Amino acid sequence: MKNLLRYFPDLTDAQKEQFAQLPALYAEWNDKINVVSRKDIENLTERHVIHSLGIAKVQTFKPGTQILDVGTGGGFPGIPLAILFPDSNFHLVDSIGKKIKVVNEVSAALGLTNVKGEHIRAEQVPGDFHFVVSRAVTRLANFYPWVKDKFKKQSNHQLKNGILYLKGGDLADELKESKLKRIKSYALSEYFKEEFFETKQVIYIPAQ
Numbered sequence: 001m002k003n004l005l006r007y008f009p010d011l012t013d014a015q016k017e018q019f020a021q022l023p024a025l026y027a028e029w030n031d032k033i034n035v036v037s038r039k040d041i042e043n044l045t046e047r048h049v050i051h052s053l054g055i056a057k058v059q060t061f062k063p064g065t066q067i068l069d070v071g072t073g074g075g076f077p078g079i080p081l082a083i084l085f086p087d088s089n090f091h092l093v094d095s096i097g098k099k100i101k102v103v104n105e106v107s108a109a110l111g112l113t114n115v116k117g118e119h120i121r122a123e124q125v126p127g128d129f130h131f132v133v134s135r136a137v138t139r140l141a142n143f144y145p146w147v148k149d150k151f152k153k154q155s156n157h158q159l160k161n162g163i164l165y166l167k168g169g170d171l172a173d174e175l176k177e178s179k180l181k182r183i184k185s186y187a188l189s190e191y192f193k194e195e196f197f198e199t200k201q202v203i204y205i206p207a208q
């Protein structure tokens with residue numbers, strides 16, 4: 001929690017309270033439905049919450065922004081982003097229904113009104129979003145076709161509408177394979193000092 005406050009010093013009391021509830025909520029739900037590895041549950045704030053919020057270091061979402069989180073699992077990166085941006089709307093989808101149960105239970109416990117969890121495959125989501133966010137779902141060559149028709153035409157952020165994907169390691173082959181253009185990568189080590197972030201990046205792919 002201390003690091004979270006250091007990296008995001010402008011949180012309101014309500015947001016601090018919501019972030020503070022996450023470790024206990026996920027520990028409780030993870031015992032019933034596994035959404036986070038046992039090792040990671042002990043480092044939830046660093047490995048899941050701060051990591052998810054890496055997207056916010058790259059782009060601040062304006063009020064009214066529509067965001068789709070594809071393959072959200074138990075709600076990452078969608079839930080931490082929804083706490084940070086209470087005036088943006090987050091549609092969190094996963095192809096496994098019990099994971100969405102965790103998403104909906106956690107967001108209800110936090111009183112989040114800007115999160116909609118849905119059990120649906122990404123390919124089937126009817127689209128109209130400014131941004132798609134994701135972490136640890138599939139290679140970009142598979143991912144992009146799932147979401148390519150889901151972007152609003154009008155962009156109103158510093159970044160044009162597109163994908164903000166949390167990735168790690170050497171991505172040269174994956175990016176080449178995807179044949180996607182104008183990709184930018186942002187190293188999370190620029191923002192967060194823990195070793196965990198050393199090779200972590202946010203990959204931005206504008207809608208094309």
Ligand SMILES: C[S@@+](CC[C@H](N)C(=O)[O-])C[C@H]1O[C@@H](n2cnc3c(N)ncnc32)[C@H](O)[C@@H]1O
Pocket residue numbers: 070071072073074075076077093094095096099120121122123134135136137
């Ligand atoms: C490794 S988990 C990552 C979960 C979460 N994003 C995280 O980082 O903690 C990958 C998730 O993607 C989901 N998934 C895979 N293919 C999908 C698809 N076509 N549509 C929706 N969800 C999908 C899986 O069910 C799984 O929950």
